[in-house]
Amino acid sequence: MFGSYGEDLLAGFGETVLVTVTAFPIAFVIGIVLAVFRISPVRPLRIAGRLYVDVVRNSPLLLIVVLLIFGLPDAGLLLPLFWCFVLGLGGYFGAYVCETVCSGIRIVDRGQIEAARAIGLPFRRVLTDVLLPQALRAMVQPLGTILINTALGSALGAAVGISELTLETRSFNLDTAQPVLAFLTAACGYLAINLLVSLGVRLLERKARVLR
Amino acid sequence: MNSTAKTGTADDALFDQLGPRARARLRTVSIIATVVLLAVVTGMLIALGASGQLDPDRWAILVDGDYLGFLATGLGLTLVVGLVSTALSVILGVLLALGRISRSRWLRLPCAGLIEFFRAMPLLLILFFIMFAMPMLGLRLPTFWQLVLAIVAHASAIFAEIVRAGILSIGSGQSEAGKAIGLRHREVMGLIVLPQATRALTPALITQMVRTIKESSLGYVVGLSELLNNGKILSEFTGNFIQSFIGVGLFYIIVNIVLSRVAERLTSRVGKHA
Numbered sequence A: 001m002f003g004s005y006g007e008d009l010l011a012g013f014g015e016t017v018l019v020t021v022t023a024f025p026i027a028f029v030i031g032i033v034l035a036v037f038r039i040s041p042v043r044p045l046r047i048a049g050r051l052y053v054d055v056v057r058n059s060p061l062l063l064i065v066v067l068l069i070f071g072l073p074d075a076g077l078l079l080p081l082f083w084c085f086v087l088g089l090g091g092y093f094g095a096y097v098c099e100t101v102c103s104g105i106r107i108v109d110r111g112q113i114e115a116a117r118a119i120g121l122p123f124r125r126v127l128t129d130v131l132l133p134q135a136l137r138a139m140v141q142p143l144g145t146i147l148i149n150t151a152l153g154s155a156l157g158a159a160v161g162i163s164e165l166t167l168e169t170r171s172f173n174l175d176t177a178q179p180v181l182a183f184l185t186a187a188c189g190y191l192a193i194n195l196l197v198s199l200g201v202r203l204l205e206r207k208a209r210v211l212r
Numbered sequence B: 001m002n003s004t005a006k007t008g009t010a011d012d013a014l015f016d017q018l019g020p021r022a023r024a025r026l027r028t029v030s031i032i033a034t035v036v037l038l039a040v041v042t043g044m045l046i047a048l049g050a051s052g053q054l055d056p057d058r059w060a061i062l063v064d065g066d067y068l069g070f071l072a073t074g075l076g077l078t079l080v081v082g083l084v085s086t087a088l089s090v091i092l093g094v095l096l097a098l099g100r101i102s103r104s105r106w107l108r109l110p111c112a113g114l115i116e117f118f119r120a121m122p123l124l125l126i127l128f129f130i131m132f133a134m135p136m137l138g139l140r141l142p143t144f145w146q147l148v149l150a151i152v153a154h155a156s157a158i159f160a161e162i163v164r165a166g167i168l169s170i171g172s173g174q175s176e177a178g179k180a181i182g183l184r185h186r187e188v189m190g191l192i193v194l195p196q197a198t199r200a201l202t203p204a205l206i207t208q209m210v211r212t213i214k215e216s217s218l219g220y221v222v223g224l225s226e227l228l229n230n231g232k233i234l235s236e237f238t239g240n241f242i243q244s245f246i247g248v249g250l251f252y253i254i255v256n257i258v259l260s261r262v263a264e265r266l267t268s269r270v271g272k273h274a
Helices: A003-039 A043-057 A061-074 A081-107 A110-118 A123-160 A165-176 A179-208 B002-006 B020-050 B056-062 B065-100 B105-120 B123-136 B143-169 B172-180 B185-222 B227-238 B241-273
Strands: none
Touching (some): A003 A123, A003 A165, A043 A081, A061 A081, A061 B227, A061 B241, A081 A123, A123 A165, A123 A179, A123 B123, A123 B185, A179 B105, B065 B227, B123 B185, B143 B185, B172 B185, B185 B241
16 A cells, blocks of 8 residues: 555655755855845845845745746746746745844844954954854754745645655545545654754754853 | 955944945945846846836736736735634634643643644645545535634644743743742733733734735635635736736735734834833
């Protein structure tokens, strides 16, 4: 009963992982660039960053995905479905990465920066020795949450014809008429991703912890 | 320090006040950035124009009364789904959060399990379960309630964690003081902790509304005629995909930005009282 259908489910899980690990780095790069835009003193860049984040955070993910999948070909840019979808995910979660990075930097107490400058540290060392170590530590947990959300968001691939875990679960259910088995298996897949990321986050946080 | 001044904002602790030379340099960088950004936008517009997407006839669908009315009906249903799901998920979320911090293990463990499980599931998988598995198990809901149930299952787990964080942020000194003057656990919760948590959670309520409005776009999958689904129908009917979905996006963005601004205002007001 599980047989070849089970293989489809496994392939779906693989696709979910593939979409997630492709989309997250894209989101990360977009988020960093946007964050640099938003904390830079260059007004036009700040406005552009703010506009992007406001537009994307207030639109449904599915809308962005659908707009890219149906809109890009109409605009003369023919990309494979997979890449349209991954770009949509990356662009969407990039806005959230930007928010995380900005608030991570804001978390560092201004007094620390003033103190670092008062003892004469040059700008670069204020960044690398005082600001970034603390900011990065504050970002680990929220970035892990964004990674998990990217994996959950990849389920929307089922609405646009990407054969990832959720879509394979639906076909498994329709083919075998075993709803409980189908959805429990899929749930285990998503739980596994969740646990793995949480574990990774905990390890990273322990590594990044400072002894005071 | 010359190189720092180049990137400094006057109000930032990282940098000194900008001198005249640094300010002039900042102005140059700003102009270059504007030119580059405009070039990117122009490039996109040229690409759109080359494939005929800037044809005014195509965009006319967004000023056509009938089409706009069709999208507005969709927006109406989106708001109804959003309101109903917000209300239900807030109630359920508060109950789950209270269960999770309850002193009885028989309440605590199942609530924690439910919260963690539904937070880890993608919304679409829950929706597929309701759409395809539940009818096989003998329960078929109308599409409206299929969508609302899926959103509520997911959103109440998320809201429960927000509530729990809100409750835990009320210092333990508060509830200890309550216990010290002889209040019962229920009284401590109802009279001391929850009223304070509620005030802190008002902005979260609106964020929850934004979340459920965004999630209601899965009406596209169940075939409920909410905003995104109506946008899809409009795009297929007129053949103008980019224009229809951008129009739909504007509806979502305007509604959600208005809600977010209200939330921000509430946050600053709550902050002042606290």
